[in-house]
Amino acid sequence: MGTPVTSGIVRRTPSIRVGLFLLLALGAAALFLPHFLPDPRAQPDLVSGVLLPPGWSHPLGTDHLSRDVLARLVYGGRVSLAIALGAAVLAVTLGAGVGLVAGYAGGRTDAALMRVVDAALAVPRLILLLLVVALLERIPLWGLILAIGATGWLGTSRLVRAETMRLRTLEFVRAARALGASHARILLRHLAPNVAGPLVVATTLAVGDVMLLEAGLSYLGLGVQAPTPSWGSMIFDAKPYLVTAPWVAVAPGTAILLGVFAVNLVGESLNRRFGGRWT
Amino acid sequence: MSALLEVRDLRVRIPLPAGTVTPVDGVSFSVDCGEMLALVGESGAGKSLTCLALLQLLPAAAYLASGSTALLGGQDILALRGEALRATRGKRIAIVFQDAGASLNPVLTAGDQVRETVLAHLPMTRAEARARAVSLLGEMGLPEPAVQYDRYPHQLSGGMRQRVMLAIALAAEPELLIADEPTSALDVTVQAQILELIDHERRTRGLGVLLVSHDLGVVASRADRVAVLYAGQIVEQAPTRELFGAPAHPYTRGLLAAIPRLRGPFATTRPMPGSVPDPASWPSGCRFAPRCPERFARCDALPAITQPSVNHAVRCWLAEGGS
Amino acid sequence: MTEPLLLVRNLSVEYRERPLFGHGRRVPAVEGVSLEIARGETLALVGESGSGKSSLAQAIVRLVDVSSGEIRFAGEDLLAARGENLRRLRRGVQIVFQDSATALNPRMLVGDAVAEGLIIHDLVAPGERAGRVAQLLEEVGLDQGLAGRYPRDLSGGQRQRVGIARALAVDPALLICDEPVSALDVSIQSQILALLRELQQRRGLACLFIAHDLAVVRQIAQRTMVMYLGRVVESGPTEALLASPQHPYTQALIASAPDPDPSTREAPPALRSDLSAGRPEAGCPFEPRCTHPRRDARCRTERPELNQAGGTSTACHYSP
Numbered sequence: 001m002g003t004p005v006t007s008g009i010v011r012r013t014p015s016i017r018v019g020l021f022l023l024l025a026l027g028a029a030a031l032f033l034p035h036f037l038p039d040p041r042a043q044p045d046l047v048s049g050v051l052l053p054p055g056w057s058h059p060l061g062t063d064h065l066s067r068d069v070l071a072r073l074v075y076g077g078r079v080s081l082a083i084a085l086g087a088a089v090l091a092v093t094l095g096a097g098v099g100l101v102a103g104y105a106g107g108r109t110d111a112a113l114m115r116v117v118d119a120a121l122a123v124p125r126l127i128l129l130l131l132v133v134a135l136l137e138r139i140p141l142w143g144l145i146l147a148i149g150a151t152g153w154l155g156t157s158r159l160v161r162a163e164t165m166r167l168r169t170l171e172f173v174r175a176a177r178a179l180g181a182s183h184a185r186i187l188l189r190h191l192a193p194n195v196a197g198p199l200v201v202a203t204t205l206a207v208g209d210v211m212l213l214e215a216g217l218s219y220l221g222l223g224v225q226a227p228t229p230s231w232g233s234m235i236f237d238a239k240p241y242l243v244t245a246p247w248v249a250v251a252p253g254t255a256i257l258l259g260v261f262a263v264n265l266v267g268e269s270l271n272r273r274f275g276g277r278w279t
Numbered sequence: 280m281s282a283l284l285e286v287r288d289l290r291v292r293i294p295l296p297a298g299t300v301t302p303v304d305g306v307s308f309s310v311d312c313g314e315m316l317a318l319v320g321e322s323g324a325g326k327s328l329t330c331l332a333l334l335q336l337l338p339a340a341a342y343l344a345s346g347s348t349a350l351l352g353g354q355d356i357l358a359l360r361g362e363a364l365r366a367t368r369g370k371r372i373a374i375v376f377q378d379a380g381a382s383l384n385p386v387l388t389a390g391d392q393v394r395e396t397v398l399a400h401l402p403m404t405r406a407e408a409r410a411r412a413v414s415l416l417g418e419m420g421l422p423e424p425a426v427q428y429d430r431y432p433h434q435l436s437g438g439m440r441q442r443v444m445l446a447i448a449l450a451a452e453p454e455l456l457i458a459d460e461p462t463s464a465l466d467v468t469v470q471a472q473i474l475e476l477i478d479h480e481r482r483t484r485g486l487g488v489l490l491v492s493h494d495l496g497v498v499a500s501r502a503d504r505v506a507v508l509y510a511g512q513i514v515e516q517a518p519t520r521e522l523f524g525a526p527a528h529p530y531t532r533g534l535l536a537a538i539p540r541l542r543g544p545f546a547t548t549r550p551m552p553g554s555v556p557d558p559a560s561w562p563s564g565c566r567f568a569p570r571c572p573e574r575f576a577r578c579d580a581l582p583a584i585t586q587p588s589v590n591h592a593v594r595c596w597l598a599e600g601g602s
Numbered sequence: 603m604t605e606p607l608l609l610v611r612n613l614s615v616e617y618r619e620r621p622l623f624g625h626g627r628r629v630p631a632v633e634g635v636s637l638e639i640a641r642g643e644t645l646a647l648v649g650e651s652g653s654g655k656s657s658l659a660q661a662i663v664r665l666v667d668v669s670s671g672e673i674r675f676a677g678e679d680l681l682a683a684r685g686e687n688l689r690r691l692r693r694g695v696q697i698v699f700q701d702s703a704t705a706l707n708p709r710m711l712v713g714d715a716v717a718e719g720l721i722i723h724d725l726v727a728p729g730e731r732a733g734r735v736a737q738l739l740e741e742v743g744l745d746q747g748l749a750g751r752y753p754r755d756l757s758g759g760q761r762q763r764v765g766i767a768r769a770l771a772v773d774p775a776l777l778i779c780d781e782p783v784s785a786l787d788v789s790i791q792s793q794i795l796a797l798l799r800e801l802q803q804r805r806g807l808a809c810l811f812i813a814h815d816l817a818v819v820r821q822i823a824q825r826t827m828v829m830y831l832g833r834v835v836e837s838g839p840t841e842a843l844l845a846s847p848q849h850p851y852t853q854a855l856i857a858s859a860p861d862p863d864p865s866t867r868e869a870p871p872a873l874r875s876d877l878s879a880g881r882p883e884a885g886c887p888f889e890p891r892c893t894h895p896r897r898d899a900r901c902r903t904e905r906p907e908l909n910q911a912g913g914t915s916t917a918c919h920y921s922p
Binding site for chain 2: 650789791815816818820844859860
């Protein structure tokens with residue numbers, strides 16, 4: 001038959017296990033560790049507690065304002081992960097929505113929608129984001145999520161559209177129409193569940209993407225604003241001290257690496273396992 | 280005439296998480312020069328795996344169990360490796376699959392694909408090989424073969440593609456042709472012509488043909504002998520007339536009763552209950568017993584092959600005269 | 603005289619390519635086909651690839667657009683129906699597809715697939731749905747436990763039965779079967795045919811049975827229509843058609859059909875080419891392949907109409 005079996009896949013694919021484990025570890029750390037850590041905004045000792053190397057009282061040292069790096073890392077993790085997840089889900093949902101409609105409707109609707117996508121794709125995403133973010137001086141967290149999400153749905157929409165167009169011709173969709181199913185029912189009950197496969201992969205890869213994007217923006221000083229920590233902004237703050245106190249940058253850098261790696265591991269493994277074919 | 284191909288005790292095993300299965304379990308048959316043996320069975324019986332096994336084209340996880348032999352002109356082709364194997368495939372044994380559309384390279388022209396096969400196995404210059412390819416295409420019934428040579432597979436109809444596949448298969452003048460459901464995907468009017476082509480080659484070149492099919496109608500009109508495969512084993516083997524006229528195995532009888540007939544007086548077909556069992560759940564005794572209308576106590580043990588008459592072999596306790 | 607359950611008159615179906623700008627080419631799939639099916643009757647549509655039989659079936663269920671012609675179902679104009687009216691009429695005509703990996707939604711449980719019609723048309727209360735599904739599964743010879751499985755766990759024959767149950771859920775009067783047994787092994791094929799015959803008798807179902815195998819058709823249809831390149835070339839009671847076919851194409855079909863009887867080794871019919879020479883613009887669509895002794899220029903220019911002769915209607919200038 002050739003229909004891939006999704007049940008038990010976590011059990012059977014080691015790379016997914018590793019990736020998920022890492023993600024869960026990061027997530028758990030982000031949620032629970034703050035209890036045990038000092039306030040990330042606290043600047044207890046600006047005289048002699050600045051840029052302390054990792055030691056007993058500060059496992060990852062302190063930054064230039066004597067703030068505990070580990071605490072900032074964990075709090076920053078919450079922020080970075082929230083943005084990553086939020087924006088990724090937003091982007092994929094938008095993309096799936098547009099893709100489903102375009103792929104199902106076909107004809108001029110599809111053609112029009114795709115020309116919009118083509119035009120939007122011509123503008124580099126980073127530039128677009130920079131514009132948006134720079135224009136609005138102080139941008140709240142949800143605004144950032146919105147901006148990143150709203151600029152990232154284009155690729156997904158094409159993916160979903162292609163898959164929808166393929167599915168649309170299959171007999172079970174025709175059977176549903178013959179039974180009298182409304183367009184909404186066909187889209188939601190028949191088409192959407194069958195594009196879910198590629199979407200899961202797209203989402204995991206998008207999360208990784210967004211993490212890097214947010215880190216980049218914050219590094220440029222345009223993303224998450226002080227005093228809220230995020231992994232990217234921590235690197236931004238650590239720029240002047242890269243040589244003298246490298247741990248301040250290495251910690252968030254490593255965290256980003258692990259996060260993106262974990263997410264990509266899951267996504268790539270799923271992709272490879274199913275070879276792009278989910279029905 | 281000694282047998283061209285003699286297969287003895289062919290066994291294919293596939294390790295699965297739940298345990299190893301043996302979808303081809305001790306298959307033995309032979310094909311003479313100029314003879315067509317039909318391997319008949321329903322889906323899941325193991326016909327295609329048998330064909331692939333002969334050419335060592337099994338999927339990665341599957342392997343041949345020791346003791347499996349296939350002698351082609353006296354030489355065990357299952358023991359071949361590397362260069363010797365490559366030289367045998369295409370040159371001595373050729374295979375044609377069901378869907379030519381999937382088997383042909385979409386980015387090469389039809390003619391080039393034939394020519395490549397010729398060049399791979401026969402000592403010729405490119406120009407000579409091209410000429411031979413053109414003449415082969417013509418022999419396969421393609422009109423204006425020089426023109427068709429430059430066509431791509433997607434520009435050809437299903438019937439034409441199958442003819443190209445045949446041309447590729449016959450290009451190096453093999454001794455044995457394995458045809459795995461060569462006409463199942465084709466219209467019936469085209470089907471008859473392709474089968475006639477294969478038959479013609481058999482008659483004129485002495486080509487031995489192993490025809491795999493689930494269509495007993497195709498088999499009846501073309502094959503010299505028939506072997507019926509069920510659940511990985513051959514349950515009956517006989518010359519065509521004898522198999523159709525006096526089938527000894529209950530499965531064969533059931534199959535024949537289930538075929539709708541176009542000619543002759545009308546009769547409603549009698550369906551056989553159940554379906555071919557999955558290799559993972561084969562019963563320990565006779566594998567057909569659960570569906571057999573004539574099963575009795577002895578069927579709890581796997582029957583051996585007996586020969587109720589010359590050339591006719593059956594795997595059934597009933598054939599031993601017991602009942 | 604009571605009106606037939608299904609009445610199709612002069613139906614034409616065209617496929618048209620639709621680029622963003624301008625019009626595309628038009629490809630005729632069905633041209634000027636008429637047919638009638640009475641309640642409880644089975645009509646078979648036979649043809650090879652390109653004959654248009656599937657397009658015709660899909661047009662009748664309004665899955666594709668019709669370019670011209672009329673379809674009347676139970677006395678109502680099926681083509682003019684819209685919205686609620688169309689939905690109501692849809693219940694009357696259902697379609698069963700050839701078994702494939704995609705006839706059933708791979709992400710939908712078997713029970714949900716069968717229940718879909720019940721849900722869409724609100725035919726039973728939610729609490730009673732499971733019971734009704736169990737009934738339907740039993741009616742098609744399946745174990746009720748299969749309702750909780752996915753299609754990939756089922757065999758080809760079982761999936762086909764599910765497809766039939768899905769169609770029966772809305773109590774149709776006409777069942778269109780598009781090559782329902784072509785992909786099945788012979789023993790399973792026989793089982794499904796027996797099931798269809800049984801359902802016909804028990805429910806008084808009319809059936810439009812589409813196939814390329816005449817022997818299969820003989821098992822189930824009282825009348826048969828042969829199609830070639832979108833047109834009807836011969837039509838009549840099945841036994842009469844098979845016993846003395848009039849149209850050269852029908853004769854070729856019968857002669858080509860492999861016979862599971864080794865004593866009849868006939869040569870295949872001489873057809874002038876199997877290569878689709880494209881559809882002729884004018885004249886008889888079969889002319890490029892026809893080997894009738896009286897074939898002439900008239901066959902190339904003038905399209906033959908269906909003429910009644912004896913038991914069957916034939917579209918040929920010189921046959922009978």
